[in-house]
Amino acid sequence: MELILIPLFFAAVQFFVKGRTASWLALASTLVSLGWTICMISGYAMDGSTVNLVDVEWLKFAGIRFTLAYDGIALMMVLLTNLALPIILLASWDRNYGKSPLYLGLALLMQAALVGVFLAQDGILFYVFWELALIPIYFISAIWGGENKNRITLKFFIYTFFGSIFMLVGLLLWKSYGSSTNGFAWMSLVQSQIPSDIAFWAFLGFALAFAIKLPLFPFHTWQPDTYTVAPAGGTMLLSGIMLKMGLFGFIKWALPLVPHVGENMMHFLSVLAVIGIVYGSIIAIKQNDMKRLVAFSSMAHVGLIAAGIFTQSLEGLQGAIIQMLNHGITAIGLFFVIDVIERRMETRELTLLSGIAKVSPVFAVMTLILVMGSVAVPLTNGFVGEFILLKSVFDSNATLGVIAGLTIIFCAVYLLRMVQFSLFGPSNAQNEKFTPLTWAEGIGLGTLCFFVLWIGINPDPFFGLTERSVSNLLSLFNAIKVMP
């Protein structure tokens, strides 16, 4: 509960403070949340149990309850959110909007909504938080975005909102036609029986909402534009955390419908996910705007995570969950790096940059660590997830596994190209503009690099947090009885 109240309270406080005080208060709030999360994780038994936080009636007439609870998976997602937020605030620190109470308030509101999404145990509550999360990011992009911000953010808003409506329809179908005994409660919905044709439409509703959020090919065209136009902080919120709502949604809310729908659907989705991997990778190869390049690369990486989820295996889900955390770290890191460059050089075009490593070796080293994490070199975080994900996809379908595996080649191609044309090459006179990193940038990037290596070298505790929860979830889904 406090995890939602703390950011909300400080979001409200933002209306009464100004400038640096606002930034410090916001940062303090996110650090408290992070500390709280760490306490929760260390207090968790790692046995896959679900711990209730609140459970009260909300809208009695409709059978809607306000229920928040967590298990290992939710804790991992909350950890991602609350770890990312302070870093995103540090990344915004030297930007003008980083001092704006409105921006900070919106970011904190977003944090509360995201945590809500991960903890909600009631369908309608999940939906409410889901939509709530969209509002702050819309304003952040629309107010502080770059060129064409109005057109692009509106498109983003409508596109994702459009998907969410179908999710709501899906929820209503699930409850009304299913045999749920406890309204929209997740456990009750999961264990309910539902005619397979209705389940099909309900699943499609959820899948559409989640597919747009990820985004899954071919629902991705809002993404590169929005990532490019949003201010760095917004891009980080979107890529680092928000798209994980879709992945998390698939695991928790769409997989329980699969037994009713049949495996063909999953096969179809796996194919889409793998197409996305190759498609995103190939397009990233020739992008010159670094933000757009990383946006397409993110599409490829998320495609692999989704493909792992669609295998519905313990390995696939475990790999997907750790990779959500890893992708959060490296995506935020890469967008951070790009913003550091853009702030100084006033451009993100690879053709206009060269030899930054010469003027700032420390920055170059940190960028390389993040890039290696993304390229998934062993002993970095990216490898851990990618290895398990590719294995799970390969085990469930060798052909798809081989095609998905192409990502390890392509990713090296486009990210090393990005490194080559920004950091390496002859240094030019313009690089004098590249001032040393500020403390906020140093701490932010340094923390991310630390996690890249920590998870890469010793991933076992991270897997341990979620292993039992995932296996519980899978046995729950396997026990679902399908209506004859």
Next chain:
Amino acid sequence: MEKNLILIPLLPLIGFLINGIFGKKLPKNVVGALGTLVVFGSFILSLLAFLEVRESGQALSHTAFTWMQIAGLKFDIAFLADQLSTQMMLIITGIGSLIHLYSIGYMHKDEGFYKFFAYLNLFIFSMLLLVMGSNYLLLFFGWEGVGLCSYLLIGFWYQNLEYGKAARKAFVMNRIGDLGLMLGLFMLLQHAGSLEYKEVMASLSTLSTEKAACIGLLLFVGATGKSAQIPLYTWLPDAMAGPTPVSALIHAATMVTAGIYLIVRSSALYSMVPEVLEIIGYVGLATALFAGLIAIRQNDIKKVLAYSTVSQLGFMFVALGVGAYSTAMFHLTTHAFFKALMFLGSGSVIHAMGGEQDIRKMGGLAKKLKITHLTFLVGTLAIIGFPLTSGFFSKDEILAKVYEHSPIMWGLLLLASAITAFYMLRMFFLTFHGSFRGTHDQEHHLHESPISMTLPLMVLAVLSLAGGFLNVPEFISEGSEHLHTWLNSVVTYVSGRHHLDHSTEWMLMGVASALALIILVSTYVVYVSKKSTAAEDDQLTGIQKWMNNKFYIDELYQSVVQKPIEAISNLGYNIIDRGIIDGSVNFIGKSVEVAGNALRRIQNGNVEYYLLYMVLGIFFLLVFKFVL
């Protein structure tokens, strides 16, 4: 020693961390001494491990920690020092120490001195992981780690765009191989439920032949990337962009032999499927010939050595292909000695020539660079198989084993070794004999390198001369096949091999030696007595022109792979992504947008207030409901 095994890779890692973090502020001799001493320390420890293994005949193993457990699979960070690993460890740390020492002199003027030593130490760490892991996972860690170090070191002078391109090419081509290796590991995991060598080998008895063949081929794809075999060899010649000690250490003596190590390590698997070995043998043979042909018309001293490395690695794969694992390891060892020696020698030459690498502008260097010349001569004699040098024994053993298998392959391989002798001697004579063809300034500048550079040359020269006595064939002296005996307990051979009789072996040895001597004499006549020099590029015609241009393989790859992918990338972005997919989304969106615009007009209040009300509303709702 068992518990201290982890120290062997840890020492270079510590060196990397200290030099990488504090190196910039430390004096150069401290950086160089530290970088060299940590590797030498690993060498001493490896030697202790080797002695212990020799004493007891038992492998040493030590599990450091569990890397991860998932869905019943357990992956350990665990080390193993058996006969095969200790051999590799000694080569890596031994030659590694010498090359570190050499680098102190070679790199002393470079501003990235500390960075260079940090990277080299990181490389030694990764390479040791590769050979010391007790499972395929750790091998893969090292495998990718050395790839990363290779990338960093090829692109060491990062301000040069061409070097950067070569570095990326190496990394990407290696990754193509790595994908094969990774898929092979997935199949092994599926079958054995573990990547520990012990458990994988134990499970082979229940593995079907089709699957074994598939795994064998996938692992070999990995090997072609790392060990620069057809079709993934083109990165290695370009990798010469890196500083010369890097070429000696990574791109000749150690990293590129990882593919051979992988296959020898998996010999139990390969011996199940002789058909796969056959394929490996033919790929190796084709590479040995093809790279040799290209080397004949190269004029960059390092390029000749690079193609020669590709070709010699081909020899090793031929040995593997006929199931002669210990022979491949023998040639790997002697090649590490003489090729490292020649690369370091070429570095000494380049150093003296002020950066010049074209042998057409050299000549007569023997007079000014006495030690370099003599040691280089030893290396050249070894590689052409001059009797009693190390290369003589190892190459002869390969030829004998191939003859057992197929006389036609033997003939082709003999041709490849004749080609080797020709291009190596051509390069040697053009560089060190005849008259000087460079500029006057260069001639004035010529000097022998400092002792830190010549000492490693001398040590390696002794090894190149005497290294052959590691494994003297049985027909010459009984009980002298030390290396073969040493590896017996870790290698599984294809069953049912027949042996040649001694007179055939003497005959084969005689033919090969005679050929080497004939070529030695005839190249001496052509390049020293008649003072022929290499032709200019534009005078070449026909096949020579093709050889000079490396048979246009790079151009072929570019137009068949790179260009189409780039075209698809552009086309995909502009037409499919922006055009078709986004176009249809926008079409749907337009109608919604019209409605959206209408709605927006109704509510044009101040956004900030809307948000304040919303946040406060939710907050108080929650507080009233749950807290109070």
